Amino acid sequence: MEIPHCLGALDGMHIMDGKHMMDCPRNAGSACYNYKNFHSIVLLAICDAKYCFSFVDIGAYGSTNDASVLLNSTFGQAFQYRPTDLNLLSPSRHGNKDLPYVHVGDDIFPLKPWLMKPYSGKHLQECEQVYNCRLSRARRVIENTFGILAAKWRIFRRPIRAKIDLVKKVAKATVCLHNYLHTCS
Numbered sequence: 001m002e003i004p005h006c007l008g009a010l011d012g013m014h015i016m017d018g019k020h021m022m023d024c025p026r027n028a029g030s031a032c033y034n035y036k037n038f039h040s041i042v043l044l045a046i047c048d049a050k051y052c053f054s055f056v057d058i059g060a061y062g063s064t065n066d067a068s069v070l071l072n073s074t075f076g077q078a079f080q081y082r083p084t085d086l087n088l089l090s091p092s093r094h095g096n097k098d099l100p101y102v103h104v105g106d107d108i109f110p111l112k113p114w115l116m117k118p119y120s121g122k123h124l125q126e127c128e129q130v131y132n133c134r135l136s137r138a139r140r141v142i143e144n145t146f147g148i149l150a151a152k153w154r155i156f157r158r159p160i161r162a163k164i165d166l167v168k169k170v171a172k173a174t175v176c177l178h179n180y181l182h183t184c185s
Contacts, residue, residue, distance in 0.1 A: 009142035
């Protein structure tokens with residue numbers, strides 16, 4: 001990644017059910033129905049520059065956007081309210097400024113001291129366009145990691161016919177196996 005002190009890239013992936021094949025919880029209504037017009041649960045993840053997952057949150061309803069999933073996740077809560085609990089390295093000094101450790105995300109996420117996102121709008125200055133380009137390159141790592149996961153574990157390429165608890169277990173297992181196989185090869 002080209003971002004100094006970047007700990008990882010953050011994004012969400014919808015684990016789909018196709019046409020009502022994943023058994024949604026009773027009384028969930030349209031909670032699992034996402035903006036892509038299918039039922040799903042969300043796999044929110046952070047990965048490092050070597051395509052390994054460092055954090056995952058699995059199981060939020062598909063109708064929930066990535067920013068809300070992050071806010072309600074253990075990781076998001078820790079960074080927001082208890083950053084010292086994470087035992088991260090202290091920010092380094094560059095001149096008279098601290099360089100904090102950060103994550104990169106897309107524009108759905110709120111800008112935080114620990115989360116960088118792109119500038120929005122069409123009429124950006126050249127330095128803002130360069131920043132967006134570099135941030136996009138750093139963020140591409142999570143998209144590639146999801147692609148590698150789906151290519152290796154083809155269960156993610158088609159609807160999963162199972163109860164949500166089993167879908168969560170399958171996702172957790174494949175993430176663990178992905179990291180194991182990726183670090184051993």
